[in-house]
Amino acid sequence: MQHLIPIGLNHYLTISAFLLAFGLFAVMTRKNAIVVLMGVELILNAANINFLAFSKYNGGIGGVMFSLFVIVIAAAEAAIALAIVINIFKIFKSVDISSVDTMKE
Amino acid sequence: MSNLTYTLIFYIFAAITVFSAAFVVFSRNVIYSAFALLFTFFGVAALYVFLSADFIAVTQVVVYVGGILVLLLFGVMFTKSIMNTELKSDVLHIIPGTLILAGILSALLYTFYTTHTWKPSEIELHGSIVERIGYETMSHYVLPFEMVSILLLAALIGAAFLARFDKSDNKNL
Numbered sequence: 715m716q717h718l719i720p721i722g723l724n725h726y727l728t729i730s731a732f733l734l735a736f737g738l739f740a741v742m743t744r745k746n747a748i749v750v751l752m753g754v755e756l757i758l759n760a761a762n763i764n765f766l767a768f769s770k771y772n773g774g775i776g777g778v779m780f781s782l783f784v785i786v787i788a789a790a791e792a793a794i795a796l797a798i799v800i801n802i803f804k805i806f807k808s809v810d811i812s813s814v815d816t817m818k819e
Numbered sequence: 820m821s822n823l824t825y826t827l828i829f830y831i832f833a834a835i836t837v838f839s840a841a842f843v844v845f846s847r848n849v850i851y852s853a854f855a856l857l858f859t860f861f862g863v864a865a866l867y868v869f870l871s872a873d874f875i876a877v878t879q880v881v882v883y884v885g886g887i888l889v890l891l892l893f894g895v896m897f898t899k900s901i902m903n904t905e906l907k908s909d910v911l912h913i914i915p916g917t918l919i920l921a922g923i924l925s926a927l928l929y930t931f932y933t934t935h936t937w938k939p940s941e942i943e944l945h946g947s948i949v950e951r952i953g954y955e956t957m958s959h960y961v962l963p964f965e966m967v968s969i970l971l972l973a974a975l976i977g978a979a980f981l982a983r984f985d986k987s988d989n990k991n992l
Contacts, residue, residue: 719822721829721869723937729866731927732837733859735920736844743916748894752843752856755887759863762879766870773942775951778872779960782952785875785882786967790974792887796894797981803898812911 726767733760747799747809751792758788829869836862847910849895853888860884871944874952 733756740753762781769777803809839858846852860883867876910916956964 719826721826723939724931725829725833726866726870727931728928729833729836731924731931733840733863734927735924736840738923739916739920740844742919743910743912745911746849748849748891748898749843749852751891751894752852755856755883755891756840756843756859759859759883762875763863763866763870766867766872766875770870770872770944771937771939773940773944775944775948775955778875778944778948778952779955781872781875782878783963783967785878786971789882789886790971792890793978794974794981796890797978799894800897800982809898 723767723771726763730760730763730767733757733763745810745812747802747811748796750811751795751799754795755788755792758784829866832862832865832869835859836866850892853892853895856891857884857888860888871946871948873947874949 737753737756737760740756741750744750744753762784765777765781765784769775769781799809802811802814806814836859839855839862842855843852843859846855860879864876864879864883867873867879
């Protein structure tokens with residue numbers, strides 16, 4: 715019980731491990747491309763929690779800056795990925811990524 | 820705020836984050852997943868506040884909840900008509916997926932809890948870090964900052980270019 719009351723680094727790492735595992739599960743098992751994207755966002759959030767937790771207990775600002783850049787890259791990634799998903803839907807009439815198997819129309 | 824209250828609030832936000840993330844993954848309805856993702860992002864933002872990264876928490880709410888989640892909902896509504904009941908998303912490779920989920924989770928937790936205890940630094944981050952982030956962005960990290968702004972501009976122009984409608988297949992959608 716004395717491990718549970720003061721919030722330490724392991725608590726944050728545990729939450730981040732859960733988010734990483736769930737995100738990986740979504741990327742591996744779902745057929746809908748948008749749910750796969752949600753899994754990627756979960757993985758990026760897990761990485762961000764790790765960066766900030768290590769940054770807090772290290773006392774440096776490097777992890778904070780890195781997580782800021784991760785958020786920016788995640789925004790760019792989501793925009794591009796949804797544009798690609800919309801194009802896939804235009805061509806294949808579905809967002810089922812297991813049906814996307816041709817490289818040419 | 821007493822130590823016990825702090826701990827209790829932390830556990831509430833941790834539970835919100837983890838359970839809504841599980842709902843995102845295990846729900847079969849895409850709309851339900853998207854709205855559960857909202858709670859995950861808010862829970863993660865609250866955890867950022869606990870990690871004394873207040874600026875990152877606000878950025879998380881603005882960018883993720885205000886931007887990425889709206890984009891994902893747009894994606895859901897663009898690619899399916901919202902009224903039909905075909906919003907279920909199928910599942911494949913369920914057994915290897917579950918194995919990897921359990922394997923990664925148990926391996927990480929085993930590593931965290933059985934290896935050597937962490938040694939936190941003497942100086943932890945305390946209070947607001949907005950001012951430090953401002954100084955660091957304009958001194959140490961000015962080159963990555965400018966590069967990421969160019970990358971974001973290029974990515975958004977590219978996304979708008981990719982997602983535009985052609986006149987020829989406009990009537991199909």
